[in-house]
Amino acid sequence: MSDRRVQWQWLVALSPLLAVAAALAAGAVFIAAIGEKPLEIYALLFREAFGTGYGLGQTLFRATPLLFTGLAVALAFRAGLFNVGVEGQLYVGGFAAALAGAYLPLPGPLPAVAAVLAAGCAGALWGAIPGALKARFGAHEVINTIMLNFVAFALVSWAGRALFLPATVHTRDVAAGAQLPRLDAFVPVLRGAPVNVSLLLGLALAFAVALLLFRTRLGYELRAVGHNAGAAEYGGVSIGGTQLLAMALSGALAGLGGSNFVLGYKHYFELGFSGGAGCIGIAVALLGRNHPTGVIVASLFFGALSYGALVVNTRVPRELVEVLMALVILFAICARPLLERAARRWA
Amino acid sequence: MDVLLFAAAAVRISVPYALAAMGASLSERGGVVCIALEGLMLNGALAYTLGAYATQNPWAGVACALLAGLLTAWLHAEATVRFRADQITTGLGINLLAAGLTRFVLVRVFHSSSNSPRVPGLPEWRLPVLSDLPGVGALLSSPLVLVTLALVVLVHALLFRTVFGLRLRAIGERPEAAATLGLSVTRHRFAGVLLCGLLAGLAGAYLSSEQHSFTDGMTGGRGYIALAAMIVGKWNPMGAAAACLLFGAAEALQIKLQGSAFPSELLQALPYLITMLALAGFIGRAVAPRAVGTPYDPES
Structure with a gap:
C-alpha cells in the first residue's frame, strides 16, 4: 500500500468530521439568510450545551436515547442489516417499562x-x-422494520384506551422503586438537569457491545455475516440464526432506551414520547461509523444540537437544528463514496 | 347511496397515496429505492401552500409543488445516482430534511409552528354527465382526482408500453447489461427519480389543496403507506394504485368507526400488516427489481 493510499484511508476515516463541518457551513448560510451571525449563533449553541453544568446535563439527557438507538442501529449494521425500526422498538420498550414499573408488585x-x-x-x-x-x-428488513414502526404506534394507541389515565395520553406513574434516580443527586453540578441513571446503563451497554463485537465468537460471526454472508456460511455460521439474533439484540438495545424518558424522567409512558430518537439514531450510527466509541461521541454531538436549538430559539428558529441533522446525514452518506472513489483514482 | 359515498371517500383518501406510489414504482423499477416519498410529498405540500398563498391562484400552487418535488428528487438523484450514496439512508435523510425545512419555513414565513393561513384549493370542474352522477358526482368534479385516474393508465403505459419504460426496467434489473447496449444508467435512473418527484409533489399539492392549508408534518406517514402500496402492488403502477384503493378503504372505514367501541386503531395497522405478509410471500410473491438499492459503478 503506497503512502498516498494510506493518506486517503485517513481521509475516509475522517469523513464524519468533514460531513459535520460541511453541514455547519451549510447551516451558516441559513442563519445568515435570516439576518443573524452564524459564528455567534454556533458559539452560543455549543457554549450553552457544554459550558454550564445544567446545560451539560440537558445535553447528556438528550444524548441518552440517541446512545441506545445509535448502538442498536450500529449493531445491526455490523451484521449487514439496516434496522430502520429502532423508533418502534424504543416505543414498545418504553411502553413495556411503564406497565411493568406501574403494575408489578415487587419489593x-x-x-x-x-x-x-x-x-x-x-x-x-x-x-x-x-x-x-x-x-x-428473505423478506427485506428495511421495509418490515418501517412497517412495524407504524404497527407499534397503532398497537400502543389501542392498548392505551384501557391503560391511559382518563382524558390523558399517558399511563399512570410507575412505582417509586421503579424510578431511576437523576444524576444530580450524586453530581451536584448537574443540578436541575433531567439526566439520569439510564445514561450509565447506555455507557455500560456501549462497552458491552464493543466486547461482544470485537472480543467474542458470536461477535465475530455476526461481523462475518455482515461482511460476506456466503463465506460465513461456508465457514459454518448459520446466516439466518445470526441475523435473527442480531435483530433481537438490536431491538433490545433500542427498547432499553425507553428507560430514559419513562423510568428516569416523566415516570410514565406518553404517546409519541420517542420523538424521532429512532431516526436520529440512524444518523448517530452513521456518523459514529458503527463503532460504540463513535456512537458515544456522535450521540453527544446530536444531544448538544438538540438542547442548543432551544437556547438559540429566540434568534434562530430551533427547527434549524433538524435541518442541520439532515444535512449531516446527507453529507456523511455522500462523503464516503466520494472519498473512496477519489482514493481509488489517486492511489 | 351510503356505499357510493363510502367509495367516494375511499377514493379521495387514496389519491395522494396512488400518485406517490406510482412515482415510487418508476424510481424503483429503475433501481433506486424510494424511502424519500414522505419528504417529497411534504415539500410539495408546503410549496403548494406558498404558491397559492402568494398568488391566490391554486394552479400556481400546483406548479410550485411540482417544482419542489422535482428539486427534492433531484437532490435524491444526485446523491444516490451520481455520488452512489446508500439509497435508504439518503431517503431517510431527505425525509428528515423536509420535516425540518418545512417547519423552518412555516415559522419564518407564516410565524406559526403549526399551520399556515387558509389558502385557496383547486376549483371544481363542472363536467357534463359526470358531475351529475349521484354520490360520486362531487368526486369526479375534482381536477386532481381525474388527473390521477388518467395518470394511472399513462404511467402504467409509460413503464410497460414505451421504449423508455423497457429501458428503465432493464436498468433496474441488470444495469451492466443495459450499459453494454449503450444505454446511460445515470440518465435513466435520474429520469425515474425525477418523475417520482413530480408525482409525489403533486400528491403533496392534493393534500394542501383539500385541506386549504399546510400543517406541520401533514403527510403523517402517508409516504410510507404509499411505499407499502407499491410493494403490495408488486412494483406496478396499476397494482400500486389498486393497493392504494384498498388502503384508502381501510382508512375510510377507520375514520367511520372512530370513537366507537370498535378498535379502529387496529384497522390503522392493516396496510402495514398486509405489506409484511406480501413481502413474506403469503399474498403472492412481491419481488423487487433485481438491482434496486445497488448503486451502479461502471468502474467495478
Whole structure:
C-alpha cells in the first residue's frame, strides 16, 4: 500500500468530521439568510450545551436515547442489516417499562430491574419479528422494520384506551422503586438537569457491545455475516440464526432506551414520547461509523444540537437544528463514496 | 347511496397515496429505492401552500409543488445516482430534511409552528354527465382526482408500453447489461427519480389543496403507506394504485368507526400488516427489481 493510499484511508476515516463541518457551513448560510451571525449563533449553541453544568446535563439527557438507538442501529449494521425500526422498538420498550414499573408488585429496587428488563424484552421481540422474516422468508428488513414502526404506534394507541389515565395520553406513574434516580443527586453540578441513571446503563451497554463485537465468537460471526454472508456460511455460521439474533439484540438495545424518558424522567409512558430518537439514531450510527466509541461521541454531538436549538430559539428558529441533522446525514452518506472513489483514482 | 359515498371517500383518501406510489414504482423499477416519498410529498405540500398563498391562484400552487418535488428528487438523484450514496439512508435523510425545512419555513414565513393561513384549493370542474352522477358526482368534479385516474393508465403505459419504460426496467434489473447496449444508467435512473418527484409533489399539492392549508408534518406517514402500496402492488403502477384503493378503504372505514367501541386503531395497522405478509410471500410473491438499492459503478 503506497503512502498516498494510506493518506486517503485517513481521509475516509475522517469523513464524519468533514460531513459535520460541511453541514455547519451549510447551516451558516441559513442563519445568515435570516439576518443573524452564524459564528455567534454556533458559539452560543455549543457554549450553552457544554459550558454550564445544567446545560451539560440537558445535553447528556438528550444524548441518552440517541446512545441506545445509535448502538442498536450500529449493531445491526455490523451484521449487514439496516434496522430502520429502532423508533418502534424504543416505543414498545418504553411502553413495556411503564406497565411493568406501574403494575408489578415487587419489593425494594426490584421494580426498576423488572421495568428495565421488560423494556429490553419488548424491544427484542419487536426487533426479532423482522429478523425472523428475513431469516425465514428473505423478506427485506428495511421495509418490515418501517412497517412495524407504524404497527407499534397503532398497537400502543389501542392498548392505551384501557391503560391511559382518563382524558390523558399517558399511563399512570410507575412505582417509586421503579424510578431511576437523576444524576444530580450524586453530581451536584448537574443540578436541575433531567439526566439520569439510564445514561450509565447506555455507557455500560456501549462497552458491552464493543466486547461482544470485537472480543467474542458470536461477535465475530455476526461481523462475518455482515461482511460476506456466503463465506460465513461456508465457514459454518448459520446466516439466518445470526441475523435473527442480531435483530433481537438490536431491538433490545433500542427498547432499553425507553428507560430514559419513562423510568428516569416523566415516570410514565406518553404517546409519541420517542420523538424521532429512532431516526436520529440512524444518523448517530452513521456518523459514529458503527463503532460504540463513535456512537458515544456522535450521540453527544446530536444531544448538544438538540438542547442548543432551544437556547438559540429566540434568534434562530430551533427547527434549524433538524435541518442541520439532515444535512449531516446527507453529507456523511455522500462523503464516503466520494472519498473512496477519489482514493481509488489517486492511489 | 351510503356505499357510493363510502367509495367516494375511499377514493379521495387514496389519491395522494396512488400518485406517490406510482412515482415510487418508476424510481424503483429503475433501481433506486424510494424511502424519500414522505419528504417529497411534504415539500410539495408546503410549496403548494406558498404558491397559492402568494398568488391566490391554486394552479400556481400546483406548479410550485411540482417544482419542489422535482428539486427534492433531484437532490435524491444526485446523491444516490451520481455520488452512489446508500439509497435508504439518503431517503431517510431527505425525509428528515423536509420535516425540518418545512417547519423552518412555516415559522419564518407564516410565524406559526403549526399551520399556515387558509389558502385557496383547486376549483371544481363542472363536467357534463359526470358531475351529475349521484354520490360520486362531487368526486369526479375534482381536477386532481381525474388527473390521477388518467395518470394511472399513462404511467402504467409509460413503464410497460414505451421504449423508455423497457429501458428503465432493464436498468433496474441488470444495469451492466443495459450499459453494454449503450444505454446511460445515470440518465435513466435520474429520469425515474425525477418523475417520482413530480408525482409525489403533486400528491403533496392534493393534500394542501383539500385541506386549504399546510400543517406541520401533514403527510403523517402517508409516504410510507404509499411505499407499502407499491410493494403490495408488486412494483406496478396499476397494482400500486389498486393497493392504494384498498388502503384508502381501510382508512375510510377507520375514520367511520372512530370513537366507537370498535378498535379502529387496529384497522390503522392493516396496510402495514398486509405489506409484511406480501413481502413474506403469503399474498403472492412481491419481488423487487433485481438491482434496486445497488448503486451502479461502471468502474467495478
